[in-house]
Amino acid sequence: MTLQHIVESQQFTVPLLMEFFKRTEDMRKIVRRGGTRDFESKILASLFYKPSTRTRFSFEAAMHRLGGRVISTEEATEFSSEIEGGTLEDTIRIISNFCDAIVLRHNQEGGAKRAAEVSSVPIINAGDGTGGQHPTQALLDLYTIYNECNKLDGLSVALIGALDYGRTARSLAYLLSKFDRTKLYFIAPEEMQIKPDILEHLDENGVVYELLSNPEKIIANVDVVYQTRIDHSRLQSKNIELTHYNIDANVLKRMKSDAIIMHPLPRSVEIDPAVDSDPRAAYFRQARNGLLVRMALLTMLFDQDY
Amino acid sequence: MTLQHIVESQQFTVPLLMEFFKRTEDMRKIVRRGGTRDFESKILASLFYKPSTRTRFSFEAAMHRLGGRVISTEEATEFSSEIEGGTLEDTIRIISNFCDAIVLRHNQEGGAKRAAEVSSVPIINAGDGTGGQHPTQALLDLYTIYNECNKLDGLSVALIGALDYGRTARSLAYLLSKFDRTKLYFIAPEEMQIKPDILEHLDENGVVYELLSNPEKIIANVDVVYQTRIDHSRLQSKNIELTHYNIDANVLKRMKSDAIIMHPLPRSVEIDPAVDSDPRAAYFRQARNGLLVRMALLTMLFDQDY
Amino acid sequence: MTLQHIVESQQFTVPLLMEFFKRTEDMRKIVRRGGTRDFESKILASLFYKPSTRTRFSFEAAMHRLGGRVISTEEATEFSSEIEGGTLEDTIRIISNFCDAIVLRHNQEGGAKRAAEVSSVPIINAGDGTGGQHPTQALLDLYTIYNECNKLDGLSVALIGALDYGRTARSLAYLLSKFDRTKLYFIAPEEMQIKPDILEHLDENGVVYELLSNPEKIIANVDVVYQTRIDHSRLQSKNIELTHYNIDANVLKRMKSDAIIMHPLPRSVEIDPAVDSDPRAAYFRQARNGLLVRMALLTMLFDQDY
Numbered sequence: 001m002t003l004q005h006i007v008e009s010q011q012f013t014v015p016l017l018m019e020f021f022k023r024t025e026d027m028r029k030i031v032r033r034g035g036t037r038d039f040e041s042k043i044l045a046s047l048f049y050k051p052s053t054r055t056r057f058s059f060e061a062a063m064h065r066l067g068g069r070v071i072s073t074e075e076a077t078e079f080s081s082e083i084e085g086g087t088l089e090d091t092i093r094i095i096s097n098f099c100d101a102i103v104l105r106h107n108q109e110g111g112a113k114r115a116a117e118v119s120s121v122p123i124i125n126a127g128d129g130t131g132g133q134h135p136t137q138a139l140l141d142l143y144t145i146y147n148e149c150n151k152l153d154g155l156s157v158a159l160i161g162a163l164d165y166g167r168t169a170r171s172l173a174y175l176l177s178k179f180d181r182t183k184l185y186f187i188a189p190e191e192m193q194i195k196p197d198i199l200e201h202l203d204e205n206g207v208v209y210e211l212l213s214n215p216e217k218i219i220a221n222v223d224v225v226y227q228t229r230i231d232h233s234r235l236q237s238k239n240i241e242l243t244h245y246n247i248d249a250n251v252l253k254r255m256k257s258d259a260i261i262m263h264p265l266p267r268s269v270e271i272d273p274a275v276d277s278d279p280r281a282a283y284f285r286q287a288r289n290g291l292l293v294r295m296a297l298l299t300m301l302f303d304q305d306y
Numbered sequence: 307m308t309l310q311h312i313v314e315s316q317q318f319t320v321p322l323l324m325e326f327f328k329r330t331e332d333m334r335k336i337v338r339r340g341g342t343r344d345f346e347s348k349i350l351a352s353l354f355y356k357p358s359t360r361t362r363f364s365f366e367a368a369m370h371r372l373g374g375r376v377i378s379t380e381e382a383t384e385f386s387s388e389i390e391g392g393t394l395e396d397t398i399r400i401i402s403n404f405c406d407a408i409v410l411r412h413n414q415e416g417g418a419k420r421a422a423e424v425s426s427v428p429i430i431n432a433g434d435g436t437g438g439q440h441p442t443q444a445l446l447d448l449y450t451i452y453n454e455c456n457k458l459d460g461l462s463v464a465l466i467g468a469l470d471y472g473r474t475a476r477s478l479a480y481l482l483s484k485f486d487r488t489k490l491y492f493i494a495p496e497e498m499q500i501k502p503d504i505l506e507h508l509d510e511n512g513v514v515y516e517l518l519s520n521p522e523k524i525i526a527n528v529d530v531v532y533q534t535r536i537d538h539s540r541l542q543s544k545n546i547e548l549t550h551y552n553i554d555a556n557v558l559k560r561m562k563s564d565a566i567i568m569h570p571l572p573r574s575v576e577i578d579p580a581v582d583s584d585p586r587a588a589y590f591r592q593a594r595n596g597l598l599v600r601m602a603l604l605t606m607l608f609d610q611d612y
Numbered sequence: 613m614t615l616q617h618i619v620e621s622q623q624f625t626v627p628l629l630m631e632f633f634k635r636t637e638d639m640r641k642i643v644r645r646g647g648t649r650d651f652e653s654k655i656l657a658s659l660f661y662k663p664s665t666r667t668r669f670s671f672e673a674a675m676h677r678l679g680g681r682v683i684s685t686e687e688a689t690e691f692s693s694e695i696e697g698g699t700l701e702d703t704i705r706i707i708s709n710f711c712d713a714i715v716l717r718h719n720q721e722g723g724a725k726r727a728a729e730v731s732s733v734p735i736i737n738a739g740d741g742t743g744g745q746h747p748t749q750a751l752l753d754l755y756t757i758y759n760e761c762n763k764l765d766g767l768s769v770a771l772i773g774a775l776d777y778g779r780t781a782r783s784l785a786y787l788l789s790k791f792d793r794t795k796l797y798f799i800a801p802e803e804m805q806i807k808p809d810i811l812e813h814l815d816e817n818g819v820v821y822e823l824l825s826n827p828e829k830i831i832a833n834v835d836v837v838y839q840t841r842i843d844h845s846r847l848q849s850k851n852i853e854l855t856h857y858n859i860d861a862n863v864l865k866r867m868k869s870d871a872i873i874m875h876p877l878p879r880s881v882e883i884d885p886a887v888d889s890d891p892r893a894a895y896f897r898q899a900r901n902g903l904l905v906r907m908a909l910l911t912m913l914f915d916q917d918y
Contacts, residue, residue, distance in 0.1 A: 034653040041340040043370050045363060054706055057657060057683050061710035064655050064681045069370045071363050074380050074686050087572050094360055094571060097594040098367035265706060266699050288709040347646040349676050351669060375676040377669050380686050393878050400666055400877060403900040404673035 003300045005116040005123045008133045009171050014178055017142070023296035024143050024289070026306040031065055031292065038304060039068035045099040046072040047091075048126070049107045054265075054287075055126050055137075059103045062294035071099060089118045096120040101301055104128070122301040130165065137264060138171035140293040144286040145224055148260045154181040158215055160245055161187075161228030161270065163194040168264045169228050173198050177205045184209040185218050189240045192230075214244035219254050227263045227270050248272040255280060262286050309606045311422040311429045314439045315477050320484055323448070329602035330449050330595070332612040337371055337598065344610060345374035351405040352378040353397075354432070355413045360571075360593075361432050361443075365409045368600035377405060395424045402426040407607055410434070428607040436471065443570060444477035446599040450592040451530055454566045460487040464521055466551055467493075467534030467576065469500040474570045475534050479504050483511045490515040491524050495546045498536075520550035525560050533569045533576050554578040561586060568592050615912045617728040617735045620745045621783050626790055629754070635908035636755050636901070638918040643677055643904065650916060651680035657711040658684040659703075660738070661719045666877070666899075667738050667749075671715045674906035683711060701730045708732040713913055716740070734913040742777065749876060750783035752905040756898040757788075757836055760872045766793040770827055772857055773799075773840030773882065775806040780876040781840050785810050789817045796821040797830050801852045804842075826856035831866050839875045839882050860884040867892060874898050 003011070012020070030036055044063040046056050051074055060070045088106065092115045095102060101122045104115050109132040112125030127134040146152050157176060159169045163186055173194070176182045184207060186194045193211055202209050212218065219225070230245050246269060247261055255261075260282040263271055267283070275281050299306060309317070318326070336342055350369040352362050357380055366376045394412065398421045401408060407428045410421050415438040418431030433440040452458050463482060465475045469492055479500070482488045490513060492500045499517055508515050518524065525531070536551050552575060553567055561567075566588040569577055573589070581587050605612055615623070624632070642648055656675040658668050663686055672682045700718065704727045707714060713734045716727050721744040724737030739746040758764050769788060771781045775798055785806070788794045796819060798806045805823055814821050824830065831837070842857050858881060859873055867873075872894040875883055879895070887893050911918060 037652075040343075043367055045367075047359075051688075053659075053685050053688050054703070057707055057710050060683045061655055061657075064683070070683070071366045071370070071376070072378070072684070073359050076357075076359050087574075090572055091360070093590055094593040095363055097590075098363050098597055266702055268699075284705055284709075287706040291710055346649075349673055351673075353665075377672045377676070377682070378684070379665050382663075382665050393880075396878055397666070399896055400899040401669055403896075404669050404903055 003122070003297070005112075005119075006135055006297060006301070007112045007116050007123065007125050009135045009138045009175055011135070012139065012175070017139075017175075017178070020139065020296055020300065021143060021146055023299055023306060024292045027292040027295040027299075030295070030306070035065035035067065037067035039063065039066040039298070039302065042068045042101070042302065043099040044068055044070050044298070045095055045102045046070060047076055047095065047102055048073055048105040049076050049111075050105055051075045052105055052127065054290075055105070056103070058290040059124070059126065059294050062291055062298055065291070065295055066298060068298075088114055092119045092123070101298070106132075108132075124297065124301070130167070132167075133171070134167055135171070136294060136297060137168055138175055139297070140286065140290050141168065141172050141226070141262065141264070142175045143293055144262060144282060144289050145260075147289065148282050148285070149223055152176075152179040155179070155224060156183040156185070156218070156222040157224040157226060158185040158187055158218060158222045159194070159226045159228065160215060161230045162192040162234065163188040163228070164192045166194070166228045169226060170194065170198055172226060174201060177202055177207045182207050185212055185215070185222065186210070187212045187215045188245070189213060189235070189238065191238065192234075215251070216244075219251060220256065223256070223259055225251075225255065225259065225261045227261060227267075229264075229268060230270050232269050242269060246270045246272070247275055249274055252278055252280070309428070309603070311418075311425075312441055312603060312607070313418045313422050313429065313431050315441045315444045315481055317441070318445065318481070323445075323481075323484070326445065326602055326606065327449060327452055329605055329612060330598045333598040333601040333605075336601070336612070341371035341373065343373035345369065345372040345604070345608065348374045348407070348608065349405040350374055350376050350604070351401055351408045352376060353382055353401065353408055354379055354411040355382050355417075356411055357381045358411055358433065360596075361411065362409070364596040365430070365432065365600050368597055368604055371597070371601055372604060374604075394420055398425045398429070407604070412438075414438075430603065430607070436473070438473075439477070440473055441477070442600060442603060443474055444481055445603070446592065446596050447474060447478050447532070447568065447570070448481045449599055450568060450588060450595050451566075453595065454588050454591070455529055458482075458485040461485070461530060462489040462491070462524070462528040463530040463532060464491040464493055464524060464528045465500070465532045465534065466521060467536045468498040468540065469494040469534070470498045472500070472534045475500065475532060476504055478532060480507065483508055483513045488513050491518055491521070491528065492516070493518045493521045494551070495519060495541070495544065497544065498540075521557070522550075525557060526562065529562070529565055531557075531561065531565065531567045533567060533573075535570075535574060536576050538575050548575060552576045552578070553581055555580055558584055558586070615734070615909070617724075617731075618747055618909060618913070619724045619728050619735065619737050621747045621750045621787055623747070624751065624787070629751075629787075629790070632751065632908055632912065633755060633758055635911055635918060636904045639904040639907040639911075642907070642918070647677040647679065649679035651675065651678040651910070651914065654680045654713070654914065655711040656680055656682050656910070657707055657714045658682060659688055659707060659714055660685055660717040661688050661723075662717055663687045664717055664739065666902075667717070668715070670902040671736070671738065671906050674903055674910055677903070677907055678910060680910075700726055704731045704735070713910070718744075720744075736909065736913070742779070744779075745783070746779055747783070748906060748909060749780055750787055751909070752898065752902050753780060753784050753838070753874065753876070754787045755905055756874060756894060756901050757872075759901065760894050760897070761835055764788075764791040767791070767836060768795040768797070768830070768834040769836040769838060770797040770799055770830060770834045771806070771838045771840065772827060773842045774804040774846065775800040775840070776804045778806070778840045781838060782806065782810055784838060786813060789814055789819045794819050797824055797827070797834065798822070799824045799827045800857070801825060801847070801850065803850065804846075827863070828856075831863060832868065835868070835871055837867065837871065837873045839873060839879075841876070841880060842882050844881050854881060858882045858884070859887055861886055864890055864892070
């Protein structure tokens with residue numbers, strides 16, 4: 001099972017996810033051994049129209065750990081004027097001559113798809129627009145749950161924060177709907193609740209969910225708390241208190257001893273640094289998985305077995 | 307025959323061009339085999355005072371395909387304030403200690419020459435100022451004609467667009483003047499015609515040319531259409547219609563079946579995307595040659611035979 | 613003797629400095645042989661919140677000459693908004709998962725120390741804030757004196773320029789205080805003299821020094837002239853003439869035949885380019901040492917013997 005491009009989470013069927021998990025585990029061993037030289041003659045191009053150092057570094061480090069080479073833009077400002085003229089396509093046609101894969105962060109929804117249509121090498125979507133996709137983040141979130149909880153069926157997951165614009169929460173809800181007996185709790189101020197399209201998708205797939213304005217009722221029962229960014233000033237402008245939408249020692253006390261807390265990072269006020277030392281705080285392990293997940297995806301794109 | 311620096315097109319004699327063509331062909335084979343490791347211990351520094359992702363990527367990919375290493379600036383903003391003080395020279399003196407060659411894009415005409423005078427390693431001019439040189443683009447254009455037409459003597463070439471500021475058209479006219487029985491047609495609105503210095507040079511070298519305001523008369527006879535950028539708003543401000551200065555299906559119909567269309571890219575309105583699928587559209591092959599040409603030039607600078 | 617992090621000059625005891633000098637000499641031989649492949653599986657992350665191409669290039673070239681790999685930010689603008697929230701720590705926690713060492717230029721004093729407290733890999737301070745440290749520059753200055761003068765005891769050193777904000781002059785004074793019979797002359801306009809904290813430190817360590825407003829009296833006797841940047845417009849606003857605070861042919865004439873002139877570069881008006889060709893002009897050799905010094909420090913951080 002191989003991949004031609006990575007454009008959106010929807011590409012990933014359950015068998016493909018299983019293959020991906022297996023490869024991610026393999027990468028853990030490979031990193032422990034100091035990486036491989038297998039992709040010594042391969043070049044990855046990082047084409048970022050907007051800077052995102054962490055995402056870019058995780059892809060570039062992944063390529064290096066596999067022995068590969070990287071050419072990189074931190075911010076492809078040169079191109080900003082061209083986007084109007086539709087020349088993302090020309091840029092990709094040209095750059096795909098110089099490399100073996102392109103990691104693209106574009107500032108328009110659908111940019112990665114457009115790139116994939118003309119590229120002669122695999123395109124990896126590293127985020128396209130606010131309303132767009134960031135599939136490798138979604139895969140890393142799912143892998144982290146799998147790795148921490150040792151299963152993906154029968155999980156109770158609370159998603160907390162400003163869920164209306166929460167790309168990561170939306171993608172995770174989508175991916176979790178593929179597994180059996182998933183229960184999802186969406187916890188947000190009413191005006192920031194997750195949008196109906198996701199709920200429709202969950203209904204179609206028979207996933208049980210609840211919309212809540214605070215986590216009181218369910219926090220003691222969930223296996224995963226997926227905390228997302230919440231803009232404090234947005235809360236204040238609506239006179240909403242942060243209390244229900246962040247994690248601190250009080251929340252920790254009520255959680256199950258084997259539950260985990262995740263966050264796509266960077267965090268702001270949503271997680272008290274005092275939580276960091278609790279073994280249930282999985283967000284730094286989650287960030288570390290970013291390297292392994294991107295290595296695994298590169299091996300799938302380059303169709304190299306491990 | 308080796309090179310110390312690559313500063314301007316004028317350095318390239320016909321024998322040197324032939325050597326360069328041969329090496330570019332060799333690079334095609336080397337890329338097909340997955341590159342070499344020969345420059346494993348060499349470092350190329352990309353020093354770009356203005357961003358140009360495509361040019362930079364083609365040099366950096368060329369270095370990687372030869373097994374080399376790259377240190378890179380996307381936009382050397384730090385230096386912008388120093389240019390006044392004449393410290394381009396000091397910067398080059400320092401950076402040439404850290405690497406084995408420098409690719410320089412500078413924002414002042416003559417920057418590359420100044421750099422070459424103080425550098426302890428080869429300087430490659432990747433463009434210096436609007437009125438300056440960009441010799442590796444000119445070489446890539448000439449190689450593409452050679453590769454597509456299998457000859458450089460006796461060619462009829464139409465150069466179309468805003469030729470007054472057309473650095474690439476000017477350089478190509480210059481290089482083509484070195485070959486026998488070249489015929490050049492400069493096709494531009496009167497106020498944007500090629501400047502007299504180039505025409506004087508052609509006269510001195512006995513090259514036949516014509517200045518035309520539209521391609522009607524000659525389009526059916528030329529071997530190469532070298533289309534360059536034309537600023538649509540500049541045309542509109544002068545009430546000039548685009549019609550004569552762009553390529554579309556109608557122009558294609560009238561061209562010879564073995565003629566080619568070139569463009570330095572990125573393009574704007576000058577070439578209708580419908581032209582892309584015609585085998586005579588050579589501009590993406592031209593862009594691809596950029597990799598091979600830069601590899602060949604690096605092997606000449608490092609004096610490494612193939 | 614190994615190093616965990618390089619945060620400030622004060623870490624370096626005399627025995628550690630001697631070890632560092634020895635390794636720097638070893639690196640000279642290694643560079644002459646074309647570098648090593650020893651760090652082939654190691655990744656250095658350059659995390660620069662403010663651009664500094666020369667410093668960044670010297671670290672990245674050092675890593676490449678040791679066979680290593682680099683991931684790099686030219687200007688981590690993305691993070692600028694996060695600094696408020698204290699998330700330098702989170703950024704370092706995340707990025708240290710992707711690499712084997714981090715070179716950090718931060719815009720706040722103390723940034724490197726904060727990074728070292730949470731990083732899982734070595735942190736190298738490449739400058740933190742105007743009032744902060746830049747220890748590898750200080751080490752490179754000290755090594756250059758050692759290499760040029762073949763000793764560090766009994767040296768007379770003149771430090772010239774705007775010494776009040778002169779980070780490099782301050783650090784060098786500090787390091788020289790560790791050696792026997794050092795004599796220091798601080799030459800600056802009264803309002804730009806070195807700050808009392810350094811003088812107190814010298815008093816405590818029994819170092820002989822003098823504060824002077826011009827070099828007349830001592831220029832013929834010193835072994836080292838350490839010239840630093842001086843802002844010409846700042847001088848002019850105070851009606852101070854540049855004459856006493858720059859190096860030209862007249863100053864050269866009065867210096868000892870075996871004295872040296874150093875400068876952290878880039879220079880402005882402080883050194884007349886006519887001085888460059890004098891063998892006593894050591895500033896370009898000093899810049900070149902930057903590569904060797906950073907290679908040596910990397911070998912110490914990675915605990916690799918040579």
